[in-house]
Amino acid sequence: MSKTIFLVDDSATILMSVSAILGKAGYSVEKAGSAEEALKKLNAGAKVDLLITDLNMPGMNGIELIKEVRKLPAYRFQPILFLTTESQQSRKAEAKAAGASGWIVKPATADDLLNTIKLVLR
Amino acid sequence: MTHTQAPSAGAAGAAALAVTDDMTVYSARARKEELLSALAASTELELDLSAVTAIDVAGVQLLILLKREAAAQGKTLRFSNHSPAVVETIDFCNLAGPFGDPMLIAAHSAG
Amino acid sequence: MDELTATFIDESRTLLAAMEGGLLQLEQADAGDDNVGGIFRAAHTIKGGAGVIECRFIEAFTHIVENVLDRVRAGDIPVSPGLVSVMLACCDHIGALLGVLVAGQPAPPQEVAAEGDALRAQLGQWGDDDGQAADCADGSTVPLSEAVTASGGGVVSSDAWHISVRFGTDVLRMGMDPLSFLRYLTTLGEIVTIETLADAMPDAAEMDAESCYLGFEIRFQTRAGKAEIERVFDFCRDDCALHILPPQSKCSDYLQLIQELPEDAMRLGEILVRIGALTQAELDAGLAAQAQPTSVEFDGDESGARAPLGEILVGQQAVRQEVVDAAVLKQATVKDRKIAESRMVRIQADKLDQLIDLVGELVISGASTHLFAQRSGLSELMESTSVLSRLVESIRDAALQLRMVQIGETFNRFNRVVRDASRELGKDIRLAITGGDTELDKSVVEKLGDPLMHLVRNAVDHGIEPAAVRAERGKPHQGTVRLNAYHDSGSIVIEVGDDGGGLAIERIRAKAIARGLIAEDAVMSGAEISNLIFEAGFSTAEQVTNLSGRGVGMDVVRRDIQALRGTIEVRSTEGVGAAFCIRLPLTLAIIDGFLVGVGSATYVVPLDSVVECIELQETTTGRNYLNLRGEVLPFVRLREMFEIGGDVPARQNVVVVQHAGQKAGLVVDRLLGEFQTVIKPLGALFQHLRGIGGSTILGSGEVALILDVPALLALVTSAEEKLVSPAPSRGRPSGTPDSQHLILQPSE
The missing domain is CATH 2.30.30.40 (SH3 Domains)
Structure with missing residues (x-):
């Protein structure tokens, strides 16, 4: 049974490229173009083994999404990664404080991405 | 969840218990209470781990805690019928020795 | 072009438009951090996307732009007209680079590249080297230790790495399973031995099953460097105690490790011996030496004073500082949230057209079924077809809604037009946009660009008077061109207005008579005369400028609008201003x-x-x-x-x-x-x-x-x-x- 990874990013380019990489690596991929959409899907009972979200999104941002997801009983202990490009320690700390497990620095190679996923998947 | 099996013949106060679900952090709190009270209710407990398909660090430390409690209370606690997932994890953490229970289904160590 | 590239181009064009809009807003007023943030994010996303599709020339140029914007966002660079102009030029250049990508060229042609170089030089004044410095600073905080040399005596016999880790109690609540990290280690090398320590676990009563109390001592053989091993623990480094000793570390390093770890020294010593980090002799010697007040010395080596190689323990203070930073940032992100941008699913236009076509067929056959049902006189059939009709109607509405787009995007394009044109003419003109969220069919919007452009240019060029005339008439120095849109009973109305001189009725009349459009003695109202400007070949411009003096007049505009099943009329008050009013059907289908x-x-x-x-x-x-x-x-x-x-x-x-x-x-x-x-x-x-x-x-x-x-x-x-x-x-x-x-x- 393949693990399901949920991608949340407002960039269609990122969504498409990352899901292509994940799909090729044998993961099932769920996508959402915004934090609001992601929450809706999770609330609707989407089963997800790992959530990967962008931080800078219009509307609800990634940090807020992480906080909300952590409140859902089914996701209390699921790994959550965030995508970040800015080499900002404070941003990382904020996301971690919100309950994120780890991060992926964009632009990441396919190997970086898959390795990080392998690292945190339960 | 867990359920008690028919007490093993012979030893008084001896009980057998099977964990019928995963041993992950999601159920760790409930599991801890169940297993501790099962231990408290018997002098000798055999824990059947055959149905544990997933175990994480929370499960591992629960097993450690139970062993420690049993030792502190002077009771005997045995883990038996380890599922492949449990064998793999106990083996990975190098806890087979400290736990001291024979692990029968250790596929990779069969040779 | 592959789908990913197509998506990138589409997305980038949208972002560029947003960037341009933001920049123009920046120039007009101090729009605040949200706006700068939005501009930065647009550049940032384009750069990221370019990286994904490996289009280096876009990535490289946008990176420089992004760096400057980042500094603007940070307040290091003040907003100035010069900055905005250069940034707008940069937007154009990125657009040109996208064109290069669309054309399938591997690199920009010479003139585009030259333009890029010129812009880089201009951007240079705001310095783009900081960004790179920051990148480096973030890269790795701990230098690689591959240069650990075997230094003779005092080196322990093992050649494996030693990893000592105590996980933070919250690690599980952060969505991490420490075992996942340890298992991941096996992809880098081989775990020779591992020891699980549960010493930190409290009594059963106090033990929280959702907290993590375990620690591990690991002997690890790998070709990987220290940085790579550290990276495995990156995500939990802030709240775990991690020590990594390279192969052939000195005894003293291990002893220092023992001191730093929470467990009892004797017990740790035993563990280290058991897993092969130290020999019993080394341990005994070490512990004996420790008992003495003098510095630790082995085999005459003075290594005791050396800083521990594997020390990467994060100090508590550093963590606290980050929490403070996080709190400050949280307030900033609440602001970010206010920038509501429309979210959309991208689909190819032809797929949509196909759907609309099918819905069209559905509507026709639905209507046909309904007619037959009525003729049949079967009440049950009629009832069911009327339900069907309602559904078809809903589907039709929903399908058409898919093609509806807000006109705002089209309107916003004119910000730039007005800005550039007014500068060229030496006029001070502002564009006021209202009703940008009014929706209409995409196919209509696409065909509206040209007529709107003509009207806006006309307003800027001929409508708004030169500053001197405005002053004479007691009007504000700054002229205003208005774009407005609203729905009105099944139509959409688009207005292009200005507070300029209005139409010169007598001149129009004279010209219309000269052209034989009306009889000399025709009795006509001012409104009727005004609308004569839509007649073929009519042009009132006294001086031909390069903006709208193209010889073609309003007849072309009217033809364009009529082709959309729309109408256009003009209302004008001489000396006060003119307004062109376009009325269009909501959909053409x-x-x-x-x-x-x-x-x-x-x-x-x-x-x-x-x-x-x-x-x-x-x-x-x-x-x-x-x-x-x-x-x-x-x-x-x-x-x-x-x-x-x-x-x-x-x-x-x-x-x-x-x-x-x-x-x-x-x-x-x-x-x-x-x-x-x-x-x-x-x-x-x-x-x-x-x-x-x-x-x-x-x-x-x-x-x-x-x-x-x-x-x-x-x-x-x-x-x-x-x-x-x-x-x-x-x-x-x-x-x-x-x-x-x-x-x-x-x-x-």
Whole structure:
């Protein structure tokens, strides 16, 4: 049974490229173009083994999404990664404080991405 | 969840218990209470781990805690019928020795 | 081009437009951090996307732009007109680079590259080297330790790495399983031995099963460097105690490790011996030496004073500082949230068109089924088809909604046009946009660009007076061009206005007479004269500029608008300003129609324009108007208009239609009821037909013509106007000469 990874990013380019990489690596991929959409899907009972979200999104941002997801009983202990490009320690700390497990620095190679996923998947 | 099996013949106060679900952090709190009270209710407990398909660090430390409690209370606690997932994890953490229970289904160590 | 690249290009163009919009806003007013953030994010996302599709030339250039914007965002660089101009040029350049990518060229051609170099040089004044420095600073905080040299005596016998880790109690709540990290280690090398320590776990009563209390001592053999091993623990490093000793570390390092770890020294010593990190002899010697107050020494080596190689423990203070930073940042992100941008799913336009086509077919066959059901007289069937009709109607609406786009994006393009044009002319003009969220069909929007451009340029060029004239007239120094859009009974109205000089009525009149458009003695209202500018070949510009003095006049604009089944008119007050008002149907594809019959022919009247239906009282023979509750209603007999033969039935009906405030009646034989229909464009053969907007296929398979209500209204009113002032005009004569004074008052 393949693990399901949920991608949340407002960039269609990122969504498409990352899901292509994940799909090729044998993961099932769920996508959402915004934090609001992601929450809706999770609330609707989407089963997800790992959530990967962008931080800078219009509307609800990634940090807020992480906080909300952590409140859902089914996701209390699921790994959550965030995508970040800015080499900002404070941003990382904020996301971690919100309950994120780890991060992926964009632009990441396919190997970086898959390795990080392998690292945190339960 | 867990359920008690028919007490093993012979030893008084001896009980057998099977964990019928995963041993992950999601159920760790409930599991801890169940297993501790099962231990408290018997002098000798055999824990059947055959149905544990997933175990994480929370499960591992629960097993450690139970062993420690049993030792502190002077009771005997045995883990038996380890599922492949449990064998793999106990083996990975190098806890087979400290736990001291024979692990029968250790596929990779069969040779 | 692959799908990913296509997505990137599409997305980047949208982002560039947003960037440009943001920059223009930045120039106009201090729009605050949200705006700068949005501009930065746009550049940032383009750069990220370029990296994904490996388009290096876009990535590299956008990176520089992003760095400067980052510094603007941080407040290091003040916003200045110079900055905005360069940034706008950068937007253009990124657009050009996207063009290079679209063209499939591997690198920008020389002139584009030269432009890029020039911009880089200009950006240089705001310094782009900081970004790179920051990147480096973040890279790795701990230097690699591959240069650990074997230094003879004092080195322990093992050649494996030693990893000592105590996980933070919250690690599970952070969504991490420490075992996942340890298992991941095996992809880098081999775990020789591992020891699980549960010493930190409290008694059963206090033990929280969701907290993590475990620690591990690991002997690890790998070719990987220290940084790579550290990276495995990156995510939990802030709250775990991690020590990594490279192979052949000194005894003293291990002893220092023992001291730093929470567990009892003897017990740790045993563990280290058991897993092979130290020999018993080394341990004994070490512990003995520790017992003495002197510094630790082994085999005469002075290594005790050395800083531990593996020390990467994060100090508590550093963690606290980050928490403080996080709190500050949290407030900033709440602001970010306010920037609501429209979220959308991208689909290819042709897929959408296909869907709309299918919905169109569905509508036709649904209507046909409904007609048959009505004829059959089976009430159950009729009931079910009416439910079906409602559903089809909803599907139609939803499908058309998919094609609806906000006009704001189109409007915003003109910010740049107005800015550049006004600079060129030395005028100070601002563009005021309202109603940007008004939606209309994408196919309409696409064709609206050119006419709007013409009108806006016209307003900037000819409408707004030079500063001196404005001052003379007591107007504000800054001129205003307005773009506005709103919905009005099934139409969308788009207004292009300005507070400039307005139209010079007398000049237009003189010119119209000179061109033979109107008779010298024609009696016309100011509004009528104003609208003469839409006649072919009309141009009032006294000086030809390179902006709108293209020789082509408003006739082209009107033709464009008419092609969209729309109308355009102008309202003007000399010296105060002018406003062009464009009225368009919401969609070109499907309409709700009202079916009418004349003789054997069937016509469709767009339902939006139908006001009411009345029976024709044939008391006003020969007069083409009737009294509608005291109001004069001109009408046109479709039978005459389309030259339909056959007997006139005893009772005829009038469909009262309305468009842009004008009303008229259409005299028909039969009223056949509402009908939903798909518009099929007329073939070239029929395009000269006045009053016909298209055709459709009825459920019965017959073809019905769709009436062009605005055109019919124009015909009716021009026919009546002719009675008032018999100036040269088109349309066939109708009515009687003696009725000419009656047009302004009730007839009966």
